[in-house]
Amino acid sequence: xxxxLIDGKAFAARVRAQVAxxxxxxxxxxxxxxxxxxxxxxxxxxxxxYVRSKGKQTTExxxxxxxxxxxxxxxxxxxxxxVDQLNKDPEIHGILVQLPLPKHLDEDLxxxxxxxxxxxxxxxxxxxGLLGTGQKSMVxxxxxxxxxxxxxxxxxLSGMDAVVVGRSNIVGKPxxxxxxxxxCTVTIAHSRTKDLADVVRRAxxxxxxxxxxxxxxxxxxxxxxxVIDVGINRLDAPEKGEGKTRLVGxxxxxxxxxxxxxxxxxxxxxxxxxxxxxxxxxxxxCCRANGLxxxxxxxx
Numbered sequence: 001x002x003x004x005l006i007d008g009k010a011f012a013a014r015v016r017a018q019v020a021x022x023x024x025x026x027x028x029x030x031x032x033x034x035x036x037x038x039x040x041x042x043x044x045x046x047x048x049x050y051v052r053s054k055g056k057q058t059t060e061x062x063x064x065x066x067x068x069x070x071x072x073x074x075x076x077x078x079x080x081x082x083v084d085q086l087n088k089d090p091e092i093h094g095i096l097v098q099l100p101l102p103k104h105l106d107e108d109l110x111x112x113x114x115x116x117x118x119x120x121x122x123x124x125x126x127x128x129g130l131l132g133t134g135q136k137s138m139v140x141x142x143x144x145x146x147x148x149x150x151x152x153x154x155x156x157l158s159g160m161d162a163v164v165v166g167r168s169n170i171v172g173k174p175x176x177x178x179x180x181x182x183x184c185t186v187t188i189a190h191s192r193t194k195d196l197a198d199v200v201r202r203a204x205x206x207x208x209x210x211x212x213x214x215x216x217x218x219x220x221x222x223x224x225x226x227v228i229d230v231g232i233n234r235l236d237a238p239e240k241g242e243g244k245t246r247l248v249g250x251x252x253x254x255x256x257x258x259x260x261x262x263x264x265x266x267x268x269x270x271x272x273x274x275x276x277x278x279x280x281x282x283x284x285x286c287c288r289a290n291g292l293x294x295x296x297x298x299x300x
Contacts (some may be wrong), residue, residue, distance in 0.1 A: 145273025
């Protein structure tokens with residue numbers, strides 16, 4: 001491996017330390033404690049792990065953490081009533097409804113019922129529009145984490161050629177907007193892209209967010225390019241024992257690491273940054289709500 005490893009775990013720890021410092025200042029100087037509310041509907045095991053981790057990290061940085069755990073058959077009206085109550089609560093600055101929701105609930109409707117200024121996931125249609133027009137918004141956590149790591153590694157991204165593989169509303173599209181905002185030349189590529197390999201080979205920055213295990217091989221990577229792997233895929237790993245799995249990204253790590261200038265690992269790359277940026281977004285939302293200066297380096 002010749003590539004520099006971009007350590008998301010270490011970087012996320014730095015972001016959390018910055019957040020904690022800002023929270024301490026908000027309490028000391030203004031008597032304000034940022035509050036994050038997480039709403040979980042149903043028993044999805046992956047979601048339960050996420051929510052536990054979010055709650056733990058929220059309290060570790062000194063913020064107020066509120067959790068609403070609802071039955072899988074909770075009605076839309078009941079869920080919307082809880083969101084409404086949180087929208088009106090002055091002690092809550094960030095609201096996150098854990099996705100995916102059970103099938104009988106309309107995700108778009110629920111997300112868009114969150115007050116845009118408290119939408120720390122950055123999924124509300126108003127925030128999407130603000131981001132798209134280059135205005136101040138709440139930015140989705142995963143792309144924000146990717147942007148922070150790229151800025152940290154490169155300094156300026158101005159003029160760089162970036163290819164985002166994947167066009168999801170959660171990662172692909174907002175990632176492209178953020179890179180445009182930092183003056184990259186941006187291509188969004190996807191499963192229907194003609195000559196995908198050639199498109200990716202042009203890039204100084206490759207962000208892989210397709211949700212397909214090890215889809216991007218090393219011979220698609222321009223020598224010296226920076227590879228940000230957003231994918232988290234579980235593959236069977238019989239060599240580890242029966243029923244065991246291993247985590248892989250959307251790029252084939254070994255072959256890409258042999259060519260790239262820098263690369264994020266899976267696990268330990270983008271993943272830890274997502275929750276760190278959620279905490280950063282909550283502090284940003286709290287500062288905006290109170291007309292205070294936003295924390296430096298924690299926003300797009």
